[in-house]
Amino acid sequence: MYDEITFLTLFLLGFFGGGHCGGMCGGLSSAFVLQLPPNLNRAGLIILLNLGRVSSYVLIGLILGWVGQIGILLDETRWLQNILYVAANVLLLLLGLYLAGLSGMAVKIERMGRPVWKRLNPWLNKLLPIRSIPACFAVGMLWGWLPCGLVYSASLYALGSGGAWHGGLYMLAFALGTLPNLLAMGFFAAQLKAFLQNRTVRLVAGLLVAAWAVWRLAVFFM
Numbered sequence: 001m002y003d004e005i006t007f008l009t010l011f012l013l014g015f016f017g018g019g020h021c022g023g024m025c026g027g028l029s030s031a032f033v034l035q036l037p038p039n040l041n042r043a044g045l046i047i048l049l050n051l052g053r054v055s056s057y058v059l060i061g062l063i064l065g066w067v068g069q070i071g072i073l074l075d076e077t078r079w080l081q082n083i084l085y086v087a088a089n090v091l092l093l094l095l096g097l098y099l100a101g102l103s104g105m106a107v108k109i110e111r112m113g114r115p116v117w118k119r120l121n122p123w124l125n126k127l128l129p130i131r132s133i134p135a136c137f138a139v140g141m142l143w144g145w146l147p148c149g150l151v152y153s154a155s156l157y158a159l160g161s162g163g164a165w166h167g168g169l170y171m172l173a174f175a176l177g178t179l180p181n182l183l184a185m186g187f188f189a190a191q192l193k194a195f196l197q198n199r200t201v202r203l204v205a206g207l208l209v210a211a212w213a214v215w216r217l218a219v220f221f222m
Contacts, residue, residue, distance in 0.1 A: 007169065007170070007173040008173075009092075009209060009212050010154055010171075010174040010177065011173045011174065012205055012209065013095060013099070013150065013153075013154060013174060013209055014150065014175065014178040014179075015177035015178070015180060015181070016099050016177075016202065016206070016209075045130070045133070045136050046183070048133065048140065049136055049137075049140040049143070050140060050182060050183060051140060052139065052140020052143065052144065053140045053141070053143045053144040053182075054144070054175040054176070054179070055137075055140070055141055055144065056141045056143070056144025056145055057144050057171040057172070057174065058171050058172050058175065059168075060144075060151075060171055061155070061158040061161075061167040061170055061172065062164045062165075062171075063164075064155055064156075064158045064159040065158050065159070065161045065162070065163050065164040065166055065167015065170070066163070068084065068158075068159045068160060068161060068162055068163070069162055069163045082220075084160050085160045086217065087160075088157045089157075089160075089213045089216045089217050089220075090213070091152075091153045091156050091157070092153060092157060092209065092212070092216075093213035094153070095150065095209060096206045096207065096209030096210030096212075096213060097206060097210055098149075098206065099202055099205055099206030100203045100206025100210065101199070101202055101206065108149065112147070113145070113147035113152060114147050117145060117147050120145050124139065124142045127139050150174075150178075151174075154174040155171065158171050
């Protein structure tokens with residue numbers, strides 16, 4: 001039951017963060033699509049792009065979950081694991097407040113990933129414009145490392161998952177939540193945007209995520 005609620009929380013986190021995803025990744029996604037070769041199936045390549053992005057998220061979750069698992073196995077780092085657990089849920093709380101439109105602090109986390117992105121961006125430029133199926137998937141994987149406060153918040157949550165398997169599944173749940181927004185940018189962009197930007201929808205979703213974070217923190221300190 002615990003894992004099911006966690007997976008659902010991360011899925012909703014990715015889905016209702018669609019307003020942020022659309023603003024940040026929507027333009028990049030459109031640029032990739034415009035550069036797709038006309039001789040290949042466009043719909044299939046768009047899906048492949050996003051599969052590459054999802055793969056990167058899962059990889060991040062596996063790595064962070066594995067790192068967290070090593071720390072848990074070492075008694076001398078138990079205090080560090082406790083700090084990471086609290087930090088992950090504090091970030092989840094901030095993210096819930098961001099989704100609800102009550103705080104923008106979570107987005108500032110994006111600055112942490114800029115040095116990594118500067119190193120990966122030249123590789124991305126070498127693959128553009130996209131000319132083949134392997135290049136399409138590779139572009140998607142590099143896209144997954146784009147600095148994003150939502151991704152980093154979910155990543156830290158994966159770090160506190162206690163294992164590579166759980167970390168990967170946590171990030172997969174988050175990634176699946178982001179898919180509808182980025183895949184539907186074409187056909188259902190107007191309807192989707194209107195739904196995700198609805199004040200009531202964002203408020204309810206954000207407060208539910210924040211409430212879950214508060215509950216986990218309360219259980220930890222009890």
